[in-house]
Structures are given as structure tokens and as C-alpha cells.
Amino acid sequence: MSVDQEALYDARLELVNFLIDAFADYPPVELLDRLLSGEFTIPDEPVSAELDAGFETLEQFVAENEGRDPEAVRDDLEGEYTRVFVGPRPPILPHETSYRDDTDFRGQGLAEVEASYGAAGWAPPEEYPEESDHVAVELGFLRYLIERQRAGHEETFGFQRVFHEEHLSEWIDDCANDVLEETDSTFYEAAAHLLSGFVTFEEEIAGQMA
Template sequence: MTQDPSRVVLREDAYRLLAACFYPPSQELFEERCLPALADLLEDLAPDAARHARDAAHAGEQASLESLAVEHAHLFIGPFHLVAPPYGSMYLDNAKTVMGESTGKVSAFYGSCGLHLADDFHEMPDHIAVELEFLSYLAHRQRESVAAGDLGEANRFAGLQLSFLNRFLLPWLPPFTRSILEGTESPFYRAIAQCTATYVAGDRDYLERSSGVSPDTANPHTS
């Protein structure tokens, strides 16, 4: 795989900033101009996703933090009905429950990559934000390997990203996105959903084009 250090940095930051958008909205998200930053870095990676990020930034400026928090709870928390469950197991497992069989497989994948969730971390391993943060972590490890001149290890981490996308995130991202688009009129969350879906699908295509590592063999312990 051809390793472009600048692109790896942009990919790492893109996944990190997208993850932040699926946690309960905070003042810091807007004070630190995370969404304009996301739009700027996506201009080179995925122009269509960048357009959605700019739409989200504009919508966030027009909405109150309270209204965004209410809509976030409506979509992702409940309490009575989850409009757009942010957990992979709700889409991948026949039981359609949290902490399903696929959740355990996600946790095992994390562990095989040397990452374990802290005991005081209370979110599910297959929450959309956690999976996006994990991809940022893998891109970070890829960047470190490139900086150290270890291209073999950098290729391995690129392969792990491709494997995780194909096995765990992309199988449920389209129905999750549809649930958001069908379940809210919020311009902010509609744009975030479209930005995420567009970027992640495009990033998978980029990894498939440029990676010399098969996603089926990148992590043999997760089959």
C-alpha cells in the first residue's frame, strides 16, 4: 500500500470529529469549531462529505444547544422508543437487542488490536461513536508506523481498518443512516448522518484501492 502521511492524519482526524457528533451535543463542539474543521479537512478527502459537514456546521450555528440535545435524545436515547438505535447489534443480530452476539465480536476485534475499553466507560462497544473512534485509533497507529518507517506495520493497520469497516461498521451504517433521515427533520442530524455515510463509504473504497492487504486476512482472530 502506498502510504501518504498527510492523508493518514486527515483520516484520523475525520473519524475523531465524526465520532464527536454522535455523543450528546456540547458547547465545546461548537466553540472549538469542530464542524468547520471537519469540513475543511474533508475537502481533500471527500468533497461530497465536506458539503454535508458545512451544512451541519451552518445548522448547528442556527440551532440552540438545548434543541440539539432534545433531538439527540429523541433519535439515539429514547427513553421509550429509539428512532435510530446507534448500536450495531440492533441491526446485525436477529434478536435486535443491545449487547448482542455481534457486540462481543466487536469487543474481540478491539482486544485483538490491543485496545480495551476502560472499566468506567459506560457506552456499548458497538455504539456508532465508539466504532468511529476506533477507526481513528487505527489510523493513528498507522500514522505512527509510517513516521517510524515501518511500512509493513502501517499496511497491517490499514488492513485492520478495511476489515473493521467491511465486517462491522458498513453492514449497519446504511440502515442506521436511513433511520435518522426518516426519523428527524433536524437539518443538523440529517447532515451529520449524510456526511458520515458518504465519508465512510468513500474511505472504504480508498482503502480497497490502495491497500495490498486483504481485509479477510488482516485480522485472522475475528472470523
């Protein structure tokens, strides 16, 4: 594998790990420490409109919180995460079956997502606190596929292409746009832009490689 390919895998995995941490629960202190200490990779060159907006907003978030204790920053974000995603009566339920009109949680929707996981040999780890169609779980599946691709399992590009076509890319832009409308935090604004841009980027890679 070339140096450029290794760097691309590093960047893909760093970004998907960030997004899982951002949407699975309150951001862990370790992530915020990396962000505030400048250890998170920000590309030097433009990538895409959404990804560029996300990285720019992430830099704004870092600047806003320069010198602050990551624990205190986490406390602020915990309140915002609860308001937007937990509730009571949260404005956003970041689940595929909450966004798609052609499926539902109690019907085939969840089963179809889980079938996609099973076909590729993956199941959500037990520590995942959400249902299988939650954004963080679907991103966890994407991370698994990227890791398998890095290890040379090229068939996983096909699984990824189908997963984008049938699931992830069908709803993620709507979810990201809702986050942008509802949040008062530059952290979640950045996460929303990066979520939309990353899924589009990954769909293009899968389409080219499958």
C-alpha cells in the same frame, strides 16, 4: 511522510473526531464553538456525494446559528439527541446488533465486535458510556487504527479492512439513512451524511492499502 499524506491524516482524524462527538452524546460545547467560529475544515474540492452533502448541510447549520451562544445551540441539540437516540422509546438505537439480522446483542454479536478490537490491541476506554457495538465506540476503534497508521503501523490497514467487511460497513448506511428520516436538525442531517460518506471513504483506503 509527504505534506499531502499529513494533510489526509489530519482530515481523517478531524472528521472521525467530529463523528464520535456527534453520536457519543450531546455535542460538546467545544465542538460547536469550533463549528460556529469557522475552525472546522470544510474541503474546497468535491470529495464524494455523501461527504459533499454532509459538508454542505454542516455549512447550513452554521449559517442557521450564526452569532448564537454555543451553549444555547447545545441545549437545542441536547433535546434532539435525546428524542432520536435516548428516548423513552427512541426511534434509533445506533448499535450494530440493533441493525443486523444475522447477529444479536445477547449472542455472539457483541463478542465478535470486541474480538475485532482485541485482535488489533484495542479496548474501549472506560469513559465510553455505551456498549462496544455502539456507533461511537466502533468509530473510536477506527480512530485508533488511523492513529496507528499515521505512526507507521501498516498492519493496521488489514485490521481496518476486515473490520469494515465484518462489522462497520455492514450496517452504517442503514443507520445513517434512519437518522436522515428521523431528525429535524440540520446538525444531525449533516452528521448522518458525513457518517455514511466517511465510512465508505475509509473502507476504500483500507482496501487499497491492506
